[in-house]
Amino acid sequence: MPMRYETPSTTREAAALLENEAGAAFVLAGGTDLLVRMKLGHIEPALLVDIKHIPAMSSITHSAKGTRIGAAVSGAELGEHKAVAKAWPGVVEATNLIGSDQVQSRCTMVGNLCNASPAADSVPAMIAAGAKAVVVSRLGRRTVPVEKIVTGPGQTSLNKGEVIEAIVLPARPSRSGDAYLRFIPRTEMDIAVVSAGVNLTLERGRVKTARVVLGAVAPTAVVVPAAARAIIGSRLDEGALEKLAAACSAACNPIDDKRGTVEYRTKVAGVLAKRAAKIAFQRAGGA
Amino acid sequence: MEIEASTIRQLLMVLVEQYPRMQGHLDEGVAIAVEGEIYRDNWDRVIPPGSEVFLIPRIQGG
């Protein structure tokens, strides 16, 4: 049976198309994962819904109230948005780590999220930032914390007929900073062996709030409240950093695979969290 | 071993006559070092009197 290709102009329309398709239906944003899987013969879609013609999905809005990034916005476009890059350098640098320059001109944060790889680069940074996904269906919309979207490797909590329209980042208090680091054996063109995103806000030179999230150490990105607690109230002294690293290592539940060992991921998760925390602290204006 | 031969070709003939078991090695492929110079194909090469001749396996390259 020939594959159908649709280009709806509203999110509702896209959701309806997905809901009404009996066969395998996929959302096409940048296609940097989807087209590869199709070409390798791993999937044979009956329907592709291209969301790049939906205005609500193709724009970035940024104000004091928060930031909204459409699901079809490419990594390169996000990277070129100076205000967002200034407010959320960690989220933007994480998104810009997806693939090569060529891939950057196509790939999207939401695509990276819905591909549901444990090693997705933008996801730990989004979760650390407290990002929410705007989920639209034929009947309405709901707002879901990003950490609730991925349920396991290749699995999401989205129902049939649901599509993510945008990612919303909260209002950015002053004295805030975020950072994302991943370990890859090469310098580029690689997939995270382990990664860490840290987002924090300072008050009088001390960490007031923090979120620490690890990638590639469990079936989904892992939020580590104990790691956040380890640095809250501190000036990110060596003792606090050591506790942060220990909490991160303790939160790891990785596997041995072709990309890394349990031992390695557990140890380096702490190392990267420490380094990311230092960068976030500095970005927040911490001394 | 001492062998009377003036070229590599002659040497190989005499060698197999005197040591029939060498045929197996020759079939697998050999290169012949005459005074340190390695010949894989040029069996017309003249062997000067008193030369040291070494048979080594024929190698593969990348």
Place this chain on the structure above:
Amino acid sequence: MGNDPSYTNQKFKVIGSRVKRPDGIDKVTGRAKYGADHNAPGQLVGLFLRSPHAHARIKKISTARAEKLSGVKAIITCDDLPDLTNGDTEARDILENCMARGRALYDGHAIAAVAAIDEKTAKKALQLIKVTYEALPHVTDVDDALKPDAPVLHDYIYTTGVEPKPKTPSNLCNVSEFGHGDIEAGFAEADVIVEKSYKTEQVHQGYIEPHACVASVSPDGTGELWVTTQGHFSFRSVCANLLGMDVAKLKVTASEIGGGFGGKTHVWTEPVALALSRKANRPVKVVMTREEVFRASGPASSTSIDVKIGAKNDGTITAAFAALRYQGGAFPGIWAMLGAMTSFACYNLANVKALGYDVVVNRPKVAAYRAPSAPMAAFAVESTMDLLAKKLRMKPLDFRIKNAAKEGTRASYGPVYGPIGIGPTLEAVKKHPHMRARLKKNQGRGMACGFWFNFGGQTCTDLNIATDGSVTLTVGTIDVGGSRASLSLIAAEELGIPYEQVRAHIGDTGSLGHNDMTDGSRGTFSSGMATIFAARQAVEVMRARAATMWDIPVEDVVWESGQAKATGKKHRKLKALSLADIAAASPNTGGPIAGHNESVPDNAGVSFASHICDVEVDPETGATRVIRYTVIQDAGKAIHPTYVEGQFQGGAAQGIGWALNEEYIYGDDGRLQNPGFLDYRIPVCSDLPFIDTQILEIPNPHHPYGVRGVGETSIVPPLAAIGNALSNAMGVRMDHVPMSPPRILKALAQLDG
């Protein structure tokens, strides 16, 4: 005047200049035709069904449903490839590797192949082929394969090279021994002995262009093959023999080649593509996917090596021993033997012994990879050399200089060396500013040496002069690294004309006599020598034509600077005739002017290299970056220095990837887990520093210009150079390649603990 290969110290006009390569524009604009770029009318798509098992008996292959699918034109299994090899075990192994015969011997082993009108139909047909397997126990590790309880792959392998002959079959194919002297006595003399064992994982050549061909066999028994290859004449012989065709009736045309490094000296899909075409009576195009390239073509051996070296307190090595176990994949190979031959070739040793153990395992059939087998042996030996130098409190460089082989040294593999370059490369290391550059925290510097044989081989070259004075040079050795530029320079040099006036081509198998492959670093050496002789023959023809034009005796004509000149007072009024003048007159002086050469150039000149490497290690992640790298190698004579440097740099780049990250990872199920460039990590551009080069020119006495092979040696030292640098940076001795971040971090943790 005969064709004397001896070095003559000729003065050069264009040799050594850095001209533009003739294939450059087509390659950078995408116009060049590679293996997958050719199409034939009515062509079908050929795809392979491959084994998902590491080792299995094939009980039944049902193709009936696939055959009924509309658009399927041919399906073949081993039944369509009868064994015509007539006792030639090497050919039989190639046949069985191309298509399994009753047993799947590794994950990815071809089981059946389909030709259909398009890819979609061919894929569908593959899904409809039903194969019934009976899984058999498998073994993928070289050491495990030698254990008494290991599953034995072949009941016909009885170890050769040992006495008495074994009574039972095993995975150990052959034991080879090289060396001289008495190592027991040598070790007894030693003041210090170091003994250590090493492992290296399996690597792939990693050529960017996958194997690709278009095969077309006609009902009259003739055929054509367009293919990416390092040796189209050899592919012709192998394919014709396996298929029962007359060699001369198969025309093989080589495409441009997107990297080979030894991996394209072997046939993989080509005989099957021809068989598919023969059965379908249509041309068939086969392009391997990257996954297929990794699972079923190429790789070099994984190894396990023990080294023992002893020395006196003054640094003189008294004895050296190595036991080298190499797996050749599912078929017998000579890979351990090559490792044993090369292992100690850099040194002047009174007592030396190297034992090579060639082993079969359930992995793809190993292929040559750039100086095949030498890098792993060098890793083990050169790491041990550093360890021993440290124990002796000597600088590793001085320790190597003291023991380096030189002219007159008996090589560890038998013969006595002529003039060689190991000493000069080491002296050049000593003088190089790199050795004095400052290092920072977590940085370390290492060096290592490497050796490769190089060889010549059968060569046939044509040189034809057009009536406008331009020159066509047709060679039969594939251009893998700029040889068309180098060979054109040679033709221009001999004829005394500008480089731009020569156009070099790779002739198809119908246009020249047999040429051996471009392997063993032989392309520029062999075809270069044949080009010199072909050009000199053309010059003789032109002298004769000039004599005809002037109506004087040919003895009165000399060739100088691209012109025929009449000698002697009586001819002083005769104006010199240029090559173009003589060419223009050729239709009426005897027809086309050409020169030919058929020969077997030998003595490509052994070659040595010494590399210097600086690394920086992140002690918290184990990540290593190579921050500076220098290659010093003897080229004999660099015809085109840029492409000599390119070979040096390319070998070093591949060696760095091998050293740090590249490895085949097999699961417990014996299946390859990382058949793709995402998880088989060859270096990307930003992983490498600029690789500095220094060309030494110690003329090869057996080439008119002094050329030595240069292509392979540069991959030999990097593994050890990086291992030694890491050791100097972090105080850990890595004994397992790749020296990947998890392995380094583990070693650092053990150091702390």
